[in-house]
Amino acid sequence: SLWRDGVSYAHAPDLTHYLESTFVPSVVPQPDEYHAKDQARQYLEKLADQVSPGAKLLPFGSMANGFALKNSDMDLCCFLAKDAPVREPSELVEILGRLIEQETNFYVKMLPRARIPIIKLTIPPSTDVPMGMACDIGFENRLALENTRLLLTYAMIDSRLRTLVLFLKVWTKRRKINNPYRGTLSSYGYVLLVIQFLAHVKQPPVLPNLQRLSSPDGSAAEETMFDGHDISFFDDLDALPSLFQTTNTETSGELLIDFFRYFSKEFNFTHQVVSIRSDKGVLPKLQKGWHVDFEFDPELTVRDQHKLCVEDPFQLDYNVARTVTRDGLYTIRGEFMRAFRILTTPTRSPEGIGAVINS
Ligand code: GTP
Ligand code: MG
16 A cells, blocks of 8 residues: 555656566676776785785675675785794785785775774776775684675565665765764674664564574574674574564565655654664663763763664674764655655655655
8 A cells, every 4th residue: 555654655656667577687787897997806826825825815795795786895804824924914014015016006995903903905997997996805704704694694585675785885875974984884884783773673573583583493593602703693594594584575666765754753862772682673772781971082071862873784893883973874764755755755755755866
């Protein structure tokens, strides 16, 4: 039906059609882009091998999780061989960074003293790489690799997740609310919001909670610890149908409208934490101790209720939305409300829907 809880879903069919037949195909990278990036990765891996024999460069982030847009950055993580001498990431940033500078035409920026030391590489546009390329290399970041695999597993379960995420990535970039360095939320944070919405808010759920699903033989997911974090999740997609099959038949257009509804009207930003691994999808800030100033920032003494809290699925003490300022949250919520309003105004023409993205 077109109306649900006083909200018009009249645009949902057009929106779904637009998302699936026009939008998604136009924003995803083509095979040649993946190929060019993998070539670059292999070349950089050879250089890493010169620094530490047996070193591997593995992709994570959007190039590996199913949510890449055309020309998105390539996130790589360097892992040293098990028997290689232990070296500090900060040292590796400098050694490998200098080697890349000598051997390639990448422009190299080394950040050895960042919280997570990385090498930032950019290549200007050329005939080979018409849009140029940007690449970050980090070190020994097993958690990033595992959360990438978690996101990829969710992406493979239901294509509506990918449709929603790709739309949100383009839209949040256009609306300038996808910039952790400027007080808003990272792409990773937005993906967690969508998973929480599809696995916990929607009834019936579109996605299972892969961190709570137990194996067919009745045993719980095997506990695998890394660095004090439980990184296990259900990843046996062949066995999934006997445990979880969605009965939710909503279209991606309906789900998108409802996502905006939930995060502009329903979610309690003051008291709740978004937590995809939890039973209900939300936890009280109080329970996590996130109601108080966890950043120890004297500027933010009234902080707390204006903080957006998104729990990392593995690093439970880590707020993925820690970069979101009070103003940033205000802007994000304003944008969610605006999108919801545009998408649910029945008199608006279908072209008007484009205004959500474009204006
Ligand atoms: P685009 O670069 O915008 O295309 O998106 P992306 O999917 O690559 O996301 P983003 O650059 O935000 O993050 C890349 C990867 O880094 C994520 O998939 C995570 O694996 C990891 N990551 C990013 N931010 C965080 C964070 O705050 N905490 C943790 N633990 N990992 C993060
Ligand atoms: Mg990225």
